[in-house]
Structure formats: structure tokens, C-alpha cells
Amino acid sequence: MxxxxxxxxxxxxxxxxxxxxxxxxxxxxxxxxxxxxxxxxxxxxxxxxxxxxxxxxxxxxxxxxxxxxxxxxxxxxxxxxxxxxxxxxxxxxxxxxxxxxxxxxxxxxxxxxxxxxxxxxxxxxxxxxxxxxxxxxxxxxxxxxxxxxxxxxxxxxxxxxxxxxxxxxxxxxxxxxxxxxxxxxxxxxxxxxxxxxxxxxxxxxxxxxxxxxKNTLDYLQQTETIASAYLSKLKEELFIDKGGRFEIEIAKLKDLRPRSTYLHGLFKEYGFKEMDNLEALLDGLSGKQLASSSHVLVKNRDVLILTSNKESKSYDLEYLITVDEVPLNLPLNLKFSVVPERYDNTDTAIFVQKNALKYPLIVRKWKTGDYFYPIGLNRKKKLSKFFKDEKIDVLSKEETWILCSEGQIIWVIGMRADHRFRVADTTQEILKIEFT
CATH class of the missing domain: 3.40.50.620 (HUPs)
Structure with missing residues (x-):
């Protein structure tokens, strides 16, 4: 031996x-x-x-x-x-x-x-x-x-x-x-x-x-190897990487036969084991979710969105920004700087009237009922309606942070600034806020 x-x-x-x-x-x-x-x-x-x-x-x-x-x-x-x-x-x-x-x-x-x-x-x-x-x-x-x-x-x-x-x-x-x-x-x-x-x-x-x-086990292992190789190739075609999450077209999943077997092979590594629930998600309403111990699947119109299930959620946390500093423990990177002139706002940088801000500013997740005045629109709009019009998927909405001054939204960070804090021609001090 x-x-x-x-x-x-x-x-x-x-x-x-x-x-x-x-x-x-x-x-x-x-x-x-x-x-x-x-x-x-x-x-x-x-x-x-x-x-x-x-x-x-x-x-x-x-x-x-x-x-x-x-x-x-x-x-x-x-x-x-x-x-x-x-x-x-x-x-x-x-x-x-x-x-x-x-x-x-x-x-x-x-x-x-x-x-x-x-x-x-x-x-x-x-x-x-x-x-x-x-x-x-x-x-x-x-x-x-x-x-x-x-x-x-x-x-x-x-x-x-x-x-x-x-x-x-x-x-x-x-x-x-x-x-x-x-x-x-x-x-x-x-x-x-x-x-x-x-x-x-x-x-x-x-x-x-x-x-x-022992021989039977060898044959099963060889078969499993072939099946795994095919599923890996199929996953490369179906799972489209969108910067840390995957989008999967529901129509393509529905075309698979036998469907439950394919779904098990494609999603088992993410902790999804109840195929009845997974199949029901394909025909569920947009926004319906299915969670495993490690991941979340969300139906968003005609796709499923797969993302990791973060161990700790910070939806109820608020972060204060004093007039003197941006705290180091923010869940995202913000930079404040006074600049001599303004430029057009972008997804990653906005220009506001410095003297219009009331400190401390607050960074928090958006909540149901929040509203703002989207720049260029100059009228009140609920964030939920804004997300719907912009076709923002459920998971992206959950990850959205907002910057506030005395309860008023300054910026839906990474998306749209508020009209009320825009830079007017008579503004003396211009504050640039950047998101990286």
C-alpha cells in the first residue's frame, strides 16, 4: 500500500x-x-x-x-x-x-x-x-x-x-x-x-x-465534470457582469429545458436550492426578491439581478459632515472644495452655493417619502417617482445615498443635484462636491 x-x-x-x-x-x-x-x-x-x-x-x-x-x-x-x-x-x-x-x-x-x-x-x-x-x-x-x-x-x-x-x-x-x-x-x-x-x-x-x-463513482465524477464545464460556459453567456453584480435575461432562462435542472446548476453555488421559488420569481412582479444566505436575486422587468447579500446593511445609518471636515468613516468618498467658477454638473461632481448649505450636512440612504427638486425641472418630485422614470433597478435604489442640508436633499449622489442649491450668477462662493 x-x-x-x-x-x-x-x-x-x-x-x-x-x-x-x-x-x-x-x-x-x-x-x-x-x-x-x-x-x-x-x-x-x-x-x-x-x-x-x-x-x-x-x-x-x-x-x-x-x-x-x-x-x-x-x-x-x-x-x-x-x-x-x-x-x-x-x-x-x-x-x-x-x-x-x-x-x-x-x-x-x-x-x-x-x-x-x-x-x-x-x-x-x-x-x-x-x-x-x-x-x-x-x-x-x-x-x-x-x-x-x-x-x-x-x-x-x-x-x-x-x-x-x-x-x-x-x-x-x-x-x-x-x-x-x-x-x-x-x-x-x-x-x-x-x-x-x-x-x-x-x-x-x-x-x-x-x-x-468505485467504478460507478468514477463514471459519475466524469459526467459531473462534463456537466460543470457546460454550465460554466452557459453561465458566461447568460450572466452579464454589471460592475460587481450580474444581470440574467429571464427569457433565456425560460427557454432552458429541463428548466429546474438548469436553474439548479446555474444558481446552486449562490445558495439557491428551492427551485420552485426560483421558477416563481421568473414570473413574479418587478421588484420581487429571493434571498439565500449569501446572495439576493431581484426581478427587474425582464432580467434577474444577482448580487451578494451584504453582511451588514447601513440603510438606517446617518453620517454627519461638519463645516470643517468630511469624516473618514463615510460609506462613500466625497470631496468638498471651493472653486473660482462653476461647470456643468455631472454624475460624479456638482456645484452648489456654499452659503446655502446649513451644517452639519447628513449623508444617508433614501427613504420612502423623500422628495427633491431635480435640477433643470424646478418642481417637487418624489424620489420613488424619479427612480421609476430613470429606470433605476431595485438593488441600485437600495444602494443610493443622498446628501442633505436641514432635511432638504442637496444631491441624490451619483445621479441628480437639487435645483434649490444650484449656483446662480450672483453667487460669490462656489462649492464643488465630488463623488469618487
Missing amino acids: LEAFKKHIEDSFSELLDSNFIIACSGGLDSTVLVELCHQANLKFSIAHCNFRLRGTASDGDEAFVRDYAKKIENEVFVTHFDTLGYVSQHKVSVQMAARELRYAWFEQLLKENLGTYLLTAHHANDNLETFIINLSRGTGIDGLTGIPAKINYVRRPLLPFTRQELEFFASEQNMKWREDASNADAKYLRNKIRLEIIPKLNELHPTFSENF
Whole structure:
């Protein structure tokens, strides 16, 4: 197995040959074999062990085993302890989810401290099969049936081609020791039930089931690769970049068949999973929105607008500008300067009467009911009507800031100045306000 592992590293994980990495090691068979294989392959790595304090003295025994093993092979080991049950209580998640969130947050911290470039985990072929069956039982598309990714972000999983039986045989050959977690024999956990009850039955049905499954997984991955390449090309054609957001023609989406399958492929990476809601958006009223955890889709007439869902919205914030300075914490860049003469206003610069401004000025988002006197019109107009006439889409409206003096709008920033603050021929001091 060692020679097969070394060849697999050379062929598929060459980045591990010349870099330091970290191996997540619980002390169990899988991760201990991964450590031993990397050690015998003369790779450069450290070991990371998490003590979740869930099994009393057994957890402490796992930690002692990993420390001793690291000392034996003369490798650096990092160990941390977690109050896992406290995290469960605070965040209202399962023990399994708590352990996952805690350990990966710690792994990322180690990598950020330049203690390694990659994190190796000991997922193997049997884990792939268990994940396949779990996803199949819950209902999934092809992306849920292609197995655990061998590489994703900083994580590397070099044992995926090898079965647990191969790991056990290698450990036996090397007279290795490891720690057994008693909970792995408890069939009340879904993954354990699949491992202990379902997979043995499948092997009984067909003696070469495990090898057949590996082949099937390869075929599915190849099919998924082709489908992903086609979807990427299609996305380049449909998703038109408009400076940080995308516009997608609804008519072109409606022409796709099967529509729900295409929509899933095109929008899943943005967190949209309910295809019924997405299809309904295509026929919804202009302005209707659909939000995921990371993005927002808005229907604007005959297009969908896709933009990131900002973590913090500043719609209710107001920023004061005193007569002496423009604050550094403004959400946009404004520059004020006295100039000897005026020029025509543009989207990025306006000229106003300096003595007509009453400080402090306020920069804020527009609100329903706001109105101003658009320059050149010299009559009152609600901002909502102005946006409609100018065909400003919903997301652009939400991002619009206004500059005010004593409640009166001076400038719909980046769009139109107010007639009341225009520069008259008799004006002595002209103030130029620029938006960059």
C-alpha cells in the first residue's frame, strides 16, 4: 500500500511533496495510518489533535496516544481542548456539528499561523460509499452522488482511493496500534448503521460491490465534470457582469429545458436550492426578491439581478459632515472644495452655493417619502417617482445615498443635484462636491 500511496501523492497531490502540512489525527485507525504513510513517504508534516472532552478518560487516552505517537516518529504535535457540550448548549447544534465547527475553526487558525499550507484528513473509500448512501436516502442531484472531494480549499484527502480493509491490512503488516472509539459500534448513529448493517448486505448481494461502486463513482465524477464545464460556459453567456453584480435575461432562462435542472446548476453555488421559488420569481412582479444566505436575486422587468447579500446593511445609518471636515468613516468618498467658477454638473461632481448649505450636512440612504427638486425641472418630485422614470433597478435604489442640508436633499449622489442649491450668477462662493 505504501508504494501505491506514494504514487498517488506524486500523481494527484504533488503540492504535498514540497510543502509543510498538518494531519488531523484522532488516534483512530484511519488517521493513524495516514500519519504512518506520510511518515514513511518522508513527507514534511505536523499533527493536530482535538480533545472534545466527550468520553472522559477515553478522550484523554486518545490525546496521550497521539502525543506519544508523534514523539515516537519525531513530529511536532498540536493539541487543543474543547468544551463541546457548552458549545452545543450555546449554539443549539448537534454534538457532531459542534465538533465539526470547533475543529475546523481551530485547523484554520493553525494554517493562518503559518504552521502548514494544507490540512490532510483520513477520509477513505468506505467514507465515500457511506456519504453516497446518506445523500441518496435524503434525495440529491449528481453533485451529491459524486463523493467526497479529494481537494477543496485547503483540505486534502489522499486516502479516498483506499478502502478501510486496505488500511487495516497495512496497519496489521506494520504491527501498528491505534485507539478504538466505542461509539463507532453504536448503530443508533446513521453513518454507523450504514457501515454496520447496510454495506455488509450490499456486499452479500454482490461480492465485488465495493470495486463496482468505485467504478460507478468514477463514471459519475466524469459526467459531473462534463456537466460543470457546460454550465460554466452557459453561465458566461447568460450572466452579464454589471460592475460587481450580474444581470440574467429571464427569457433565456425560460427557454432552458429541463428548466429546474438548469436553474439548479446555474444558481446552486449562490445558495439557491428551492427551485420552485426560483421558477416563481421568473414570473413574479418587478421588484420581487429571493434571498439565500449569501446572495439576493431581484426581478427587474425582464432580467434577474444577482448580487451578494451584504453582511451588514447601513440603510438606517446617518453620517454627519461638519463645516470643517468630511469624516473618514463615510460609506462613500466625497470631496468638498471651493472653486473660482462653476461647470456643468455631472454624475460624479456638482456645484452648489456654499452659503446655502446649513451644517452639519447628513449623508444617508433614501427613504420612502423623500422628495427633491431635480435640477433643470424646478418642481417637487418624489424620489420613488424619479427612480421609476430613470429606470433605476431595485438593488441600485437600495444602494443610493443622498446628501442633505436641514432635511432638504442637496444631491441624490451619483445621479441628480437639487435645483434649490444650484449656483446662480450672483453667487460669490462656489462649492464643488465630488463623488469618487
